[in-house]
């Protein structure tokens with residue numbers, strides 16, 4: 001009886017592994033550095049070796065395992081083909097089949113933001129929500145859409161790229177995607193720092209390099225520094241506006257906010273609330289917005305869930 005699964009989160013600097021039972025209990029986790037040499041050629045081999053080693057060490061048999069789920073930092077199409085993963089050096093790789101042949105257990109690959117969403121939906125803040133959106137606030141903004149318990153992937157794997165919702169016609173700086181005026185140019189950690197610099201400039205405060213703040217310190221100074229306060233207000237306006245667009249389109253039961261920025265805590269919910277309420281349909285004011293609870297483990301939880309849920313279907 002296959003009652004276990006591996007959940008693997010492949011990042012540009014580290015590969016995180018988790019071993020789970022089918023009730024969502026994480027039995028162990030560990031990580032290894034990502035070998036991005038030669039356009040990431042060795043990554044799948046190294047994952048296969050790592051899993052073989054773990055099975056041997058812990059005396060786990062292949063028929064006890066439902067499979068290995070992987071979250072990859074890039075779009076993945078319906079057939080498990082990674083379209084592109086810049087941080088790994090991958091382009092158009094049938095990673096799902098290659099790894100499956102190497103290791104001899106079922107492998108299922110999805111985008112890492114989608115994996116994190118599935119993880120929060122399984123064992124985190126979105127537990128019990130059939131329709132959930134996860135928004136990951138970091139250097140950029142990632143997202144995942146869970147509809148009726150399933151990831152919405154899109155034809156090419158780009159569904160849930162909410163960081164690139166266009167919200168400003170007047171922006172001249174380019175977003176990482178090549179367009180201008182994207183949601184993540186304002187409501188990400190990078191966006192907050194840009195807003196903060198602009199506000200301090202407007203207040204005539206010069207910042208030398210030593211004084212340059214991090215996103216974390218801006219949140220810490222929220223109650224004492226007028227520039228930090230103003231910057232967070234503007235940032236919250238953008239965040240609330242972006243979330244209202246998503247909610248008006250998808251009417252989820254709940255939104256889960258994760259990513260590095262979410263560590264700032266419930267102040268985020270207070271900051272986005274006025275603009276969210278102003279812009280969302282009146283009937284959807286009561287949409288629940290929560291902070292993620294699984295932190296950096298959301299991806300391994302979700303990758304494992306992605307394999308285990310197939311057994312239930």
Ligand SMILES: [Zn+2]
Pocket residue numbers: 163164175176177178179182
């Ligand atoms: Zn963009």
